Ligand SMILES: [Fe+2]
């Protein structure tokens with residue numbers, strides 16, 4: 259895989275998310291917990307929005323019968339967005355906060371696994387290496403432009419409208 263292959267860049271972030279959730283679970287100082295959670299929450303939104311802007315439109319164009327997987331992924335992204343917002347409704351470090359955190363963790367980890375099993379392999383098979391590198395460059399650029407989720411609404415996206423718009 260090339261250095262900029264978008265599927266490799268997505269996988270690297272998935273691993274970083276799993277690690278971040280685990281690391282946050284081990285934090286006991288609320289002063290540290292708040293900023294570390296904010297960082298992860300912002301990165302989750304940049305990742306989901308980046309996939310919806312760069313990755314899934316290409317999947318819809320190049321991979322046959324990918325409409326269902328795409329709609330499912332957008333629905334999952336919405337669930338991650340909603341469970342992330344739900345964490346922020348509680349005081350950091352309280353029992354209710356931790357419960358919401360774990361709900362977000364479960365929704366996220368389940369989605370990452372589904373993408374890795376059902377979406378990335380057919381994509382890597384049917385999209386050429388040069389194209390994957392080109393998309394990877396756009397992916398990195400998107401991250402620079404939207405560092406800390408700057409300029410992203412974090413609002414949910416209608417899965418069916420999304421698929422219709424990009425098919
Ligand atoms: Fe995703």
Ligand SMILES: [Fe+2]
Pocket residue numbers: 268272305309370373
């Ligand atoms: Fe992803």
